[in-house]
Amino acid sequence: MNKFFGFGITFVAGFLIQTVLASWLPNPLLCPHIVLLMTMAWGLMKGSIVGESFGLSWGLALDAMGMTAFGVQGFVLCWAGYLSGIVSRWMNAEETVSQMVFAFLGSLFYFLGLQFLDHFLGGIGRSMSWGLVLASCLMNVAVAPFVFAFMQRWIKLCG
Amino acid sequence: MNWDLFFRRRAEALLGIYSFFCLVALIKRWDLWVRAVKALIFYLLIPSALTLSQLVSYGVHLGPRIPALANAFQESQVLKEQLRHHALLQIEASELRAENERLREILHFDKKSFPDYLVCEIVARDPGNWFASVLVNRGEADGVRAGFPVVAYAEGHIGLTGSVEEVSRRSAKVLLISDPLSSVSVSIGSQKELAVLQGQGSNELLLTFIVPQAEIKDGDEIITAGLGQAYPEGIPIGSVIDVEPPSSLSFRKAYVRTFFPLSRLKELMILTTKKEGS
Numbered sequence: 001m002n003k004f005f006g007f008g009i010t011f012v013a014g015f016l017i018q019t020v021l022a023s024w025l026p027n028p029l030l031c032p033h034i035v036l037l038m039t040m041a042w043g044l045m046k047g048s049i050v051g052e053s054f055g056l057s058w059g060l061a062l063d064a065m066g067m068t069a070f071g072v073q074g075f076v077l078c079w080a081g082y083l084s085g086i087v088s089r090w091m092n093a094e095e096t097v098s099q100m101v102f103a104f105l106g107s108l109f110y111f112l113g114l115q116f117l118d119h120f121l122g123g124i125g126r127s128m129s130w131g132l133v134l135a136s137c138l139m140n141v142a143v144a145p146f147v148f149a150f151m152q153r154w155i156k157l158c159g
Numbered sequence: 160m161n162w163d164l165f166f167r168r169r170a171e172a173l174l175g176i177y178s179f180f181c182l183v184a185l186i187k188r189w190d191l192w193v194r195a196v197k198a199l200i201f202y203l204l205i206p207s208a209l210t211l212s213q214l215v216s217y218g219v220h221l222g223p224r225i226p227a228l229a230n231a232f233q234e235s236q237v238l239k240e241q242l243r244h245h246a247l248l249q250i251e252a253s254e255l256r257a258e259n260e261r262l263r264e265i266l267h268f269d270k271k272s273f274p275d276y277l278v279c280e281i282v283a284r285d286p287g288n289w290f291a292s293v294l295v296n297r298g299e300a301d302g303v304r305a306g307f308p309v310v311a312y313a314e315g316h317i318g319l320t321g322s323v324e325e326v327s328r329r330s331a332k333v334l335l336i337s338d339p340l341s342s343v344s345v346s347i348g349s350q351k352e353l354a355v356l357q358g359q360g361s362n363e364l365l366l367t368f369i370v371p372q373a374e375i376k377d378g379d380e381i382i383t384a385g386l387g388q389a390y391p392e393g394i395p396i397g398s399v400i401d402v403e404p405p406s407s408l409s410f411r412k413a414y415v416r417t418f419f420p421l422s423r424l425k426e427l428m429i430l431t432t433k434k435e436g437s
Contacts, residue, residue, distance in 0.1 A: 012207060015286075019208045020215050022286040048170035056177045064200035065208070066285045067292050067324065067332065070193055071184035078177045085170060121185050132360075 006158030011054065014038045015061050032143040033107065033136070035062065039077050040106045041151035043084025044093040051081025069122065076113035080106055094152070096145045103144030107137035201327060209282050209296075220250050261313075261426055275431040276310075277301055281424060282330070291338035291360060292321075295427055298329040308390045308430045309333050316418035319343065319383060319394045320427055331429075336396070337361060337421050344386040345396060347413075348379030354413075356381065356396065362420050364397065366413040371405050381415050391430065 018035045025031050035058040043051025059074030066073075084106070091098055111133045165172050184193050262278075279297040297303050307323045321335040334341055341358040345366070352373040357365045369375065379399040385392025397417040405411055 015204060016207060016211050019283060019286045020211055023212060023284045024215060049173055052170065052174050052177060056181070059181075061200060061204055062286050064197050065204060065283075065294075067334065069185055069188045070197040071181035071188070075178060075181035075185070078174065078181065082170060082174045117185070121182070 003158055006154075007050075007054075010038070010154065010158070011057055011061075014054075014058055015065075018058075018062070019065065030139060032139045033110065034143070034147060035059075036077060036080060036106060036110050037103060037140060037144055037147040038151060039081045040084040040102065041093075041148050042155070043081040044088045044091065044102070044148075045152065045155050046085075047088065048082045048085025051085045052078045053081070055079070055081030072114060072117055075117060076110055079113065080110055083109070093148065099144050099148045100141045103148075104137050104141045107140040108133070111136065198327065205294075205330065212283055217250075220254065221246075276428040277303065277431060279331075279427050279429055281427060291335040291341075291358065291421070292324065293333050293335065293424075293427075295331050295333055295429070296329065297429060298331050299326050300328050302431055303331050303429055306389070308394070309427050310394060310430060311419070311421075311424050311427050313419040313424060317395055318418045319390065319396045320421060320424065322389065323429060333427065333429075335421050336364065337417070343390055343396070344384040345381050346384040347373070347375050347381055347399065350374050353384055353386070356415060362417050362422070363400070364415045364417065366399070366415050367410065369411040369413060371409070371411060373411065375399060375402055375411075375413060377402065 014035050018031075018033075021034065022031045039051060039055040039058060042054045055077035056074050059072075059077035060070065062068070062073045062077075063070045084102075087102070091102065093099065093102075184196070187193050277297050279295040281293045282296050283294040285292045295309075303323055303326050305323050305326050309320045309322055311318055311320045319336055321333045321338075321341065323331050324334040325332040335358070336343060336356070337358040337360060339358050339360055343356045344353065345356045346353055347366070347369070350373070352369060352375060354366045354369045354373075357367060359365055366381070377399055381396045381398065383390040383392055383394040383396065395418065397415045399413050400416045401414040403412045
């Protein structure tokens with residue numbers, strides 16, 4: 001498959017999965033952040049450049065669709081993709097436990113990043129409770145092995 | 160410019176460019192070009208999101224009927240074809256029946272109090288879990304403007320649902336009253352005590368700034384007070400389910416449950432004029 005065609009499909013599919021999950025789950029707080037996990041998977045498996053590019057694209061798409069100020073999620077997801085690429089040098093992305101730990105740390109980074117950005121520049125207008133942050137992180141941890149396994153196959157297919 | 164360094168440090172250079180773009184967009188979020196880029200991305204992505212949302216909706220209703228179709232296949236091919244056709248018709252009919260019931264309920268909506276409203280359908284919810292907001296299929300072209308109150312009719316009750324926050328040509332984002340950013344001035348029960356209702360991310364809302372002497376009890380109905388002109392007066396919201404004991408020094412708090420779960424709504428009504436007398 002053409003690499004850039006694969007990238008395009010991945011972008012649209014990731015965005016749609018996130019949107020549909022958020023729309024159809026009975027409680028939005030139970031929605032795992034699939035796009036964050038996919039960004040980290042790209043960073044881990046293909047390096048920082050691909051990770052940060054996907055992070056930026058998905059982040060801006062989520063900002064455009066949602067209520068956050070334009071650029072908030074783009075910034076944080078872009079950094080998540082870049083750091084995943086850096087971490088990939090020391091981490092075995094195929095181990096389930098590593099994936100789950102990485103998903104937890106990545107989710108924590110995402111929420112703290114949003115709070116940090118909101119504190120200095122605004123754009124979200126709220127502080128999230130620690131319980132909610134923890135619940136969201138654990139939800140991401142629960143789905144991380146499935147997302148990473150799928151992404152391993154998909155990235156091989158994309159070339 | 161040292162291009163060698165740029166190419167050796169491509170990841171960091173790109174990260175710098177991306178971060179710079181995001182930060183500028185964030186700082187200049189009210190500038191025309193930022194809003195234009197945001198609107199462009201929205202317009203490019205919304206058709207795919209809407210189409211998939213409809214397909215999923217169809218799939219969700221079709222799913223439970225698949226085993227029935229499989230049994231029919233074992234009996235005979237012809238019967239299966241007939242059953243599949245029948246099943247599809249049944250899905251359509253049940254969808255239409257449900258829609259008909261909801262629209263009938265909406266017709267009973269108090270036309271005298273709210274002479275002009277637009278019925279709209281929820282097509283998507285906020286993709287993140289930060290905001291309790293929904294996307295509806297009515298926009299500027301239908302006369303919707305930011306700030307219009309939004310109500311719903313379900314389970315035999317009219318109830319305030321939220322307000323229009325952002326409007327595009329054919330769609331609008333509605334911030335629900337369950338969102339922690341949402342605050343509504345309300346009056347409580349027959350005593351008409353004033354208070355402020357705040358979202359908490361669920362169907363239970365927090366009632367604050369209740370004076371210590373206020374006589375409120377479980378079951379008291381909460382309606383909009385009409386202060387601040389954000390919402391017209393007299394729209395029901397829910398009823399009190401728990402009241403904190405009175406204290407002589409500080410304001411009291413209470414919890415309110417909406418008449419119906421906001422997460423299960425399918426149709427909303429955007430009030431395009433304010434209630435009479437408000």
